[in-house]
Amino acid sequence: MICPMTRTLKKQERLKRGDFRAAKWTKHSETAHFVLLAADNRCNVKRFAVTIRKKTGVAVVRNRARRIVKEFFRLHKDLFGEGSNSLIRIKGLPQNLGMREMEPELQILLSSMKRRTSIT
């Protein structure tokens, strides 16, 4: 098994086709542009995916937003719950598509989730 704290994003850490319909998703937190959904999985790996609607923008913009969120998961894997499938849904696009603009909002998204899980 791979070390959970390494900054990698392997294929087994990504959610596949069957994982989306099988699991029951619960909404954890929401900001202006993102929604965090989560579901338990039986294996003790943090798994992750990004979804974005086609209506949100053209292919270039959608790819850019998804890659930045993926990069955030890779660099801040400790913020995500252990042994759970995480799904970040992009509702709308921020003004500037860059790590500097999107990182603080994603920090807020994840910190509020962590607080809720620590309470329960």
Next chain:
RNA sequence: AAGGGUAGACGGGUGGUCGCUCCGCUUUAGGCGGGGAGGAAAGUCCGGGCAUCGAGGGGCAGGAUGGUUCCUAACGGGAACCGGGGGUAACCCCAGGGAAAGUGCAACAGAAAAUAUACCGCCCUUUAAUCGGGGUAAGGGUGAAAUGGCGGGGUAAGAGCCCACCAGUCCCGCGGUGACGCGGGAGCUUUGUAAACCCCAUCCGAUGCAAGGCCAAAGAGGGUGCCGCCACGGCGGCAUGGAUGGCCCGUCCAGUACCCGGGUAGGCCGCUUGAGGUCCGGGGUGACCCGGAUCCUAGAGAAAUGAUCACCGUUUCCGCCUUCGGGCUGGAAAACAAAACCCGGCUUAUAGUCUACCCUUUUUU
């Protein structure tokens, strides 16, 4: 120098750290090396390859195209030319067959809108005068369009009624592969619309890689088999049946075996070497073709090509300095847009930079 036309190129670069994907080699924790978006990858508007369906061979229906000759695997694409239109010019634009095969439509206005007609007018006639009868398409007016235009002759007034020139139609000759051009002659003349139906010519079978091929869980199906009935042809049942029992619960017994096709979840292939790129030589006005050498250049699948740092470079804006020539180791910004089976086009989007040739105007020589 200014303005313009045509054709084309580029679409920031280099290096580190972390990360993704494919391939190869090692080893199977992993490690090392190499490849990794575009000119439009886009819109999906056309044409092919490839694959399956039923040999898609003929016909109908339906659809598409429409000057000529060529290029091409093919095209609704391209090249050259012809005709028409625009521009001072370089050059650009055009779905550009047929209206005497037939049908339809032409609002309003106008007398009359497609084979008929006469509102005003003009002329002849009748009458005391008007009315009336007749001739006329020159003039007026209407309209997008009024029976070819203009001038002369002619006439009661007029009219292709006659003549010259021009436009159009047909015929002949010459030139051109051809569209067509030039010249001559004839009868004197046919509204427009086919991006209205239609006619003619040419082309098109349908569906698309989620095509299609291979492996193949589970569930359901069929056969063998077993049981029961039988008119011996078959029929019914097998996730339940039989015994006990009126029925339910319960208990006991039997059976739940093998094979088959189909192909769902999932996996593998199709999947990137091709009407391929680059260079050189030759042919052609050109699109393009021929020959030789050389190169291999993305293959994901909830979908890879990213993040960050440093340096360099171009342009613009802001700020600061200035000897007004500029300078800054200040700051910010820098297009349109991302493969999804693959090619050939078309169309649309595109910050900025550069190259070549040509045209016009002004100035100088």
Next chain:
RNA sequence: UGGGGUGUCGUCAAGCGGUAAGACACAGGCCUUUGGAGCCUGCAUUCGGAGGUUCGAAUCCUCCCGCCCCAG
């Protein structure tokens, strides 16, 4: 990825070659002490955009733009 549909006033819409119906809403007036109701009048510089065909285009043709739906 492939395949369809649609766009007309603020809203719902008719018209499908010949001056863009109608309803609701809105604005003004009449009536009323005032409001509502009722009655009258007005309201599309042009039919999503740009070209073309035609005497004439919302309508026909071509290319773009937006929205909606379907297959898996």
